[in-house]
Amino acid sequence: MPGPRVLLASMAALAVLAGCATPPRPGTAVPFEPVGAAPAADAGSVLVLLRLHQTLHGVAAAQPKALSTWIANVDRAEALHRIDSDPLAPALAAQGWRAWRLAPGAYHFVVAGYAGQGVPPRILLDRYRFQVNASAPALSLGSLSYACEPAWWFEALCPEAATVADELPAAGLVLAASGGHGIARGSLARSPPLPRLAASETLLMAGDAPAVRSVHDFLAQARAERVVPVAVGAQMLVALAPLGPLAVVVALPATAFAGATVAIHGKHLEDKAQCLQRIWDQRADTVARDSLAAALRRMAGGSESAPAGAPQPLVAAEAAVRYRHLLALDVQRLAVASCHPSQPWLPDPRGKRFCLEAAVRARVYATLAREPLGDEVFAVVPEHRVGYEFEPSGWPIPPAYSYETLLSNRRAVGRSYDDYCGAGGFERVEADLRALFDAMVPELLARYGIVR
Structure with missing residues (x-):
């Protein structure tokens, strides 16, 4: 059977093969203007809306508890980092709405929380991906609804992944409240299986x-490793001081030796950085x-x-x-x-x-x-x-x-x-x-x- 072929080409060629007019643009996160003022038109970013809903014993929670949101721009090879909602009107925030301004690109999104008690406790990592396109001024990702149980130590235990729902009409009202108009339907998707290729x-x-x-x-490692022996040595000398000068003199060589060893190791780490x-x-x-x-x-x-x-x-x-x-x-x-x-x-x-x-x-x-x-x-x-x-x-x-x-x-x-x-x-x-x-x-x- 003939094998695959290799083409070494530019991103412009990839755009033609994929049927795109232009190659994909890397994305980045930019600050979001509080709702109540029209989004900045020159930021080159898209307003992204998501509703995070949680029930505790079947009763809607005023604010989601023990759930955090994490995001990574794949085009920029970002690490997942926590992202909290930008300021929203209190009435909208109470309904669970979250808002960010994101540049066009591909994103991975994780909602993290506690799934069950234990030592260590079971963790919920609910993973999604979505795409932000430059053609829409605003994007609705719908809503994620978590059925949870209250817990004294962990606040809430959410054993199951969320139920995904479309919230486009409600998201349009949120956008209208901020003075904007025109919102597109986004898609929160879980990772699909890999396609099989011939x-x-x-x-x-x-x-x-x-x-x-x-x-x-x-450099940070060198600074961190220097702090510990210095702090321990200082505490040891302070503790030995009441025992008299002889105790301090006896302890000084060991303290000096430990400090010199750490200093030499720190110099090696700095050489590696250079x-x-x-x-x-x-x-x-x-x-x-x-x-x-x-x-x-x-x-x-x-x-x-x-x-x-x-x-x-x-x-x-x-x-x-x-x-x-x-x-x-x-x-x-x-x-x-x-x-x-x-x-x-x-x-x-x-x-x-x-x-x-x-x-x-x-x-x-x-x-x-x-x-x-x-x-x-x-x-x-x-x-x-x-x-x-x-x-x-x-x-x-x-x-x-x-x-x-x-x-x-x-x-x-x-x-x-x-x-x-x-x-x-x-x-x-x-x-x-x-x-x-x-x-x-x-x-x-x-x-x-x-x-x-």
Whole structure:
């Protein structure tokens, strides 16, 4: 059976294949004007309305209890962060209405709360996704209704996901109260199953969108690790002072030794931060995109690229006749984490290690269709990351990138400071990125039924 082909093209070509006039625009969150004044016309954003309704023992609650809302702009590779409603008229807020101004883009949305008692308690993470289009001045996402039970310690226990309902007429009245007009019906959807693709009928595209690059905050870690021994040493000296000068003198060497050790470790962390400023630049972004394209070529057993000088939209339009589906892959985000190979409360004589994590966004289009059939983010996240040792499993807080699908191959190469920051350091970064994408791509394609 013929294998899939690879097209290396720009986002303009993707727009032609997907039947769009323009490629998707990245989105961002902007402040929302309080209802009562017309929304700012030049903000380039859309007013988004949602009603959050809760019943306690079947009686409507005046305000939803123990429920929090979290959002992430996928186009900007944002982590999920808590978002509270912007100011609304008291009568509207009492009805459960929430309002935000969001720029056009794709969003993941989570309502978090307590689902049941226990140690730790069961957590409700009710997940949705929605799209904000630039063509509408306002968007109604409908309503989410939760049937909950009152609880003394947790305020409310909501064991089931919400019931979704359309609230377009009521949302139109809310918009009219703010002096606006014209509202579109949005869609809160849960994650659909991945579409199955035939290899011979699928065109693979490696996109050229820039990735979001981030690094572990070594400077903050250095500051945090310095505070603890200094505070403990000071408290110990204060506690020993009533015992006389001899006790203080005996304790000073141990205190000084601990402080010197922490100071040396802090200097190492600061050196790592400076190193990453040198190597984790635009070159890493370019290498990651090239590595993704090369891995796709190897999986496809061939490549299809545009002839020299040929307009990309024309090439894409010709390919649309030959294939039923387009699978567009973009490097979504890249991160340098600090990885600790042992338990977080035990010292590691080798010191903290660099390790890489990456996420790839995969969008499936039927050729000449406007909306994608699927839009997922797949990630490789290494274990033993510093700062993630005690993730709160008993609190209604969704993990930062919980909308990403973790690939089972959690490849992580632990690199020392000298490996990345010494002579030839970027060459090792480049080799590790290529190995990372070589491991990611086969498993990612297999999720869609495309195997070599």
